[in-house]
Amino acid sequence: MAGSRMLRRWVIIAGSGAALLAALAIVVSSTVSTAPPASSMSPNPSFIDRMDSTNPPAWANGLTFTHATADLSREEAASFTSMPWRFVALEGDVLRMVFAAGDGACVLHRGFSITSTKTLVEVRVLSVTDTSQTARPSRLELGAADVTLTEPLDGRALVHSPTDPQWPESMLAD
Structure with a gap:
C-alpha cells in the first residue's frame, strides 16, 4: 500500500x-x-564603381578570363541571385571583372544582365539558387570574365547592382 x-x-x-x-x-x-534579422533580409546596396583597378586582385591569380555577353534581360534577372563582382579593367566596351559565381553545389553561375540609362550602366552577375537543397556547402567559387557591354560607357557611371544579403561585396576584398 x-x-x-x-x-x-x-x-x-x-x-x-x-x-x-x-x-x-x-x-x-x-x-x-x-x-x-530584418537587416540581413535587405539586399546589399548598389554602388558606383570607381574603376581604379587595372589588375585582378591577388586571390584571382590563376583564374581564366572568358568572353561573355549580357544574355539575361532585367525581367529574367529578377528570378536569379545577384552576386558581387569586382572591376579589373575597361577596354572600349569590354568590362573585365572577377566575381562570386556561387558555391558550386546549390548556387551556380547563370550569366550577366546589363541595364543602361542616360546616366549609368548597371551590371548584374547572376546565379541560380537551388532552394530544394537543405544542406549547403560553405564554399566560394570564383569566376572571371570579359563582358561585352551593350554600349560603351561614354562618361556614364558603372554601377554594381544590389547583391543578395548572403553574398556581400566584402567577400571579394583583397
Missing part, C-alpha cells in the same frame, strides 16, 4: 513536470523567431 502511494506521487510529479516542460516549449517557440 505504501509502495503504491509512493508510485502515485512519482507519477503525479513526473506528469506535472512533463506538462510544465510542454507549456514552456510552447511559450519559447511562440516568442523566438526563426526568420533572419
Whole structure:
C-alpha cells in the first residue's frame, strides 16, 4: 500500500513536470523567431564603381578570363541571385571583372544582365539558387570574365547592382 502511494506521487510529479516542460516549449517557440534579422533580409546596396583597378586582385591569380555577353534581360534577372563582382579593367566596351559565381553545389553561375540609362550602366552577375537543397556547402567559387557591354560607357557611371544579403561585396576584398 505504501509502495503504491509512493508510485502515485512519482507519477503525479513526473506528469506535472512533463506538462510544465510542454507549456514552456510552447511559450519559447511562440516568442523566438526563426526568420533572419530584418537587416540581413535587405539586399546589399548598389554602388558606383570607381574603376581604379587595372589588375585582378591577388586571390584571382590563376583564374581564366572568358568572353561573355549580357544574355539575361532585367525581367529574367529578377528570378536569379545577384552576386558581387569586382572591376579589373575597361577596354572600349569590354568590362573585365572577377566575381562570386556561387558555391558550386546549390548556387551556380547563370550569366550577366546589363541595364543602361542616360546616366549609368548597371551590371548584374547572376546565379541560380537551388532552394530544394537543405544542406549547403560553405564554399566560394570564383569566376572571371570579359563582358561585352551593350554600349560603351561614354562618361556614364558603372554601377554594381544590389547583391543578395548572403553574398556581400566584402567577400571579394583583397
